[in-house]
Ligand code: GDP
Ligand code: IMO
């Protein structure tokens with residue numbers, strides 16, 4: 001297999017960073033296709049933790065190429081800071097091993113201010129709980145054709161024209177709608193032209209680059225950010241992010257042919273978490289929820305917010321298989337369930353008097369959905385040392401089998417701890 005896509009199957013933070021890092025060993029190139037620095041992908045190698053927000057997780061291996069696709073929105077200051085952090089760890093990104101799409105959109109200072117101001121103005125119930133990184137306003141500008149891309153930044157005249165026009169509107173909007181300060185044209189221009197000079201050497205036509213690599217038989221790993229239920233089209237709208245986080249984002253966000261997408265790996269936690277607002281049928285606010293948060297260290301990698309925790313939801317799992325075409329799953333954080341007995345699995349919802357087993361589009365149905373559970377016996381043994389399925393206690397094996405049969409696709413990998421080595425590989429998607 002020449003290309004593998006890794007997609008979050010739930011509401012993000014499933015452990016994509018760890019899974020991408022694991023499979024990246026077999027890849028030549030790792031590509032982020034959507035989102036921006038709302039993502040926080042954690043990799044732990046030999047006890048050393050790295051959190052990446054923009055740069056693909058696979059670059060921690062030596063000799064890999066990292067690519068930012070056109071579907072991303074990039075905050076150049078955050079990118080430069082992240083590159084510097086990696087450089088201090090001995091990972092040098094150069095114009096030979098790191099590329100940014102000319103067509104990727106820039107996150108501008110007004111995007112962040114608008115994002116924060118909008119959230120502040122919303123009622124408690126209406127708050128999306130965005131990461132405040134300017135993601136929504138940047139994608140909004142892309143859709144209204146007011147966005148500024150890297151290719152625009154690199155042409156001083158074009159950049160000046162576009163910035164001047166858009167800034168006038170943004171300043172008026174900030175001032176009149178939110179009573180917020182606007183931005184000085186000269187200051188933003190100077191700041192961004194500086195970023196342009198520093199990043200110019202990495203900017204290229206990514207579609208052409210990837211096509212060339214694929215034609216030569218190079219192995220490409222596409223790294224999803226966020227998750228299926230945060231996808232702007234298929235997620236729990238409006239409590240979603242503003243990009244196609246699912247597999248659909250790969251084609252639009254990289255300019256590659258669907259012909260090349262072979263294995264599609266859904267990363268799924270052995271339970272469920274979400275950060276921010278919006279419906280979450282299996283959420284637990286009791287001692288079990290606290291167990292999951294404590295044992296799973298469920299605090300946001302980007303914002304540090306406590307994540308909401310709940311039981312595994314097979315309705316969500318099956319939905320992910322349908323809308324992404326997962327050919328297999330990577331199950332993460334099985335170790336977090338150790339000590340819980342019984343363990344529950346949601347197999348459907350009750351909405352009023354109706355029983356539903358398909359994920360509803362209507363947010364109001366989702367808000368009313370009461371989970372229907374099956375119970376499984378738990379286990380007490382520490383499983384973090386397991387390296388093959390047979391090392392797992394009987395009840396853990398039964399739990400995993402049950403999830404596999406409910407979701408309907410096999411597991412490529414099971415993760416039993418945050419470290420790279422704490423993994424049980426059943427099948428490598430690059431070797432199918
Ligand atoms: P991502 O956004 O999908 O990459 O996930 P995050 O990095 O935001 O959150 C996943 C968290 O779980 C990180 O702290 C990882 O180090 C950690 N993690 C990943 N896999 C496992 C696992 O199997 N067990 C445990 N205990 N932690 C894990
Ligand atoms: P990774 O890639 C979890 C959530 C935010 C909020 C909503 C919209 O680490 O899995 P945004 O800032 O994108 O406009 O926020 O989406 N969100 C995430 N939740 N993991 C992420 O990324 C997320 N990226 C955005 O919490 O609810």
Ligand code: MG
Nearest residue numbers: 013040041301
């Ligand atoms: Mg994350």
